[in-house]
Structure formats: structure tokens, C-alpha cells
Amino acid sequence: MFVRRCVLRLVTYERHTHVNTSVRCLHLTQNRCRAQLMDGKKVAGDIYQELSSEVTGMVSEGRRAPHLVLVRVGADPASGSYVKNKTRAADKIGIQSTIHHLPADTSQSTLLSLVNQLNIDPDVDGILVQLPLPGHMEEKLVCNAVIPEKDVDGFHVLNIGKD
Numbered sequence: 001m002f003v004r005r006c007v008l009r010l011v012t013y014e015r016h017t018h019v020n021t022s023v024r025c026l027h028l029t030q031n032r033c034r035a036q037l038m039d040g041k042k043v044a045g046d047i048y049q050e051l052s053s054e055v056t057g058m059v060s061e062g063r064r065a066p067h068l069v070l071v072r073v074g075a076d077p078a079s080g081s082y083v084k085n086k087t088r089a090a091d092k093i094g095i096q097s098t099i100h101h102l103p104a105d106t107s108q109s110t111l112l113s114l115v116n117q118l119n120i121d122p123d124v125d126g127i128l129v130q131l132p133l134p135g136h137m138e139e140k141l142v143c144n145a146v147i148p149e150k151d152v153d154g155f156h157v158l159n160i161g162k163d
């Protein structure tokens with residue numbers, strides 16, 4: 001997914017590769033690696049472009065656009081902004097998005113039921129539970145309730161560490 005595909009790009013060079021002066025050297029055990037300053041806006045723009053073309057391709061083949069569901073619990077203003085930004089990013093790419101905004105006093109079992117419904121809903125491709133959750137909830141348990149195939153953040157124990 002978009003967020004997971006936004007990775008830091010490290011450029012490794014062979015010993016005799018031309019050395020750009022803006023490049024800093026890092027010496028690892030075997031290889032010489034150079035970290036290159038990244039133009040974040042350009043990389044983000046390229047990723048938007050790439051994903052947008054992918055979605056356009058899917059739709060032109062008669063498939064529906066991917067559907068992302070965002071779950072927000074409580075009224076944390078920062079979480080509100082992050083969720084809004086994520087739906088904006090989805091819109092820009094052509095991904096459908098839906099927000100489920102639950103009150104702060106929602107019980108954990110109600111949240112888990114919602115996650116389970118979304119897990120089995122064939123019209124939902126990705127699920128993102130915005131953190132932090134209210135103090136009475138166990139974030140690890142909730143993150144692991146999202147099935148790995150729909151786990152947009154990669155927070156499920158089976159997805160952590162995968163690229």
C-alpha cells in the first residue's frame with residue numbers, strides 16, 4: 001500500500017562508482033554504502049502517479065477501485081488530521097475511502113466486532129485503525145485483529161518487518 005511503499009531509498013555503490021559530492025559515505029562491514037539525500041516531494045509525487053495509474057488500470061479493466069476503511073476512536077485532534085490526510089491521499093489516487101468514527105467510550109469488544117465485520121467484507125480491501133486508541137483498549141490486540149491481508153499499516157505481528 002501507499003504508506004508501506006513510501007520507503008527510504010538507500011543507494012549502494014560498487015567500489016569504483018562515480019562519487020557525487022552531495023553523497024555521504026557510510027562504511028559497513030563488507031560494502032561501502034552511500035546515503036543519498038532524497039527529494040521527498042518528488043518521490044511522493046512519483047508514488048502518487050504510479051498508484052494512480054495502477055488504480056486507473058484496474059477500473060478500465062472493469063474492476064472496482066480499491067476501498068480503504070479508516071477507523072478512528074475518540075476525538076484526538078491530531079488523529080483527526082491524520083485520518084483526513086489519508087482520505088485526501090486516497091482521493092488523489094482514486095481509492096475509495098470510508099471513515100468509521102467511534103466515540104471515545106466505545107468498548108474494545110465493539111471495536112473488535114467492527115474490525116471483524118470489515119475483515120470479512122469483500123468490498124473492503126484495506127483497514128487502518130488510527131492510533132492512539134483510548135487507554136482502556138489494547139492496541140496490540142486490536143492491530144492483530146485486522147487480518148494480515150487487509151492490514152494497511154503493517155502493524156499485524158505477521159506483517160511487521162515485511163516491506
Ligand SMILES: Nc1nc2c(c(=O)[nH]1)N[C@@H](CN(C=O)c1ccc(C(=O)N[C@@H](CCC(=O)O)C(=O)O)cc1)CN2
Pocket residue numbers: 082083128129130131132153
Ligand atoms: N494507524 C496508524 N496510527 C498512527 C500512525 C500510523 O502510521 N498508523 N502514526 C502516527 C500518526 N501519523 C499518522 O497517522 C503520523 C504522525 C507523524 C508523521 C510525520 O511524519 N511527522 C513528521 C512531520 C511530517 C510533515 O511535516 O509532513 C514529524 O513529526 O517530523 C506521520 C504520520 C500515530 N498513529
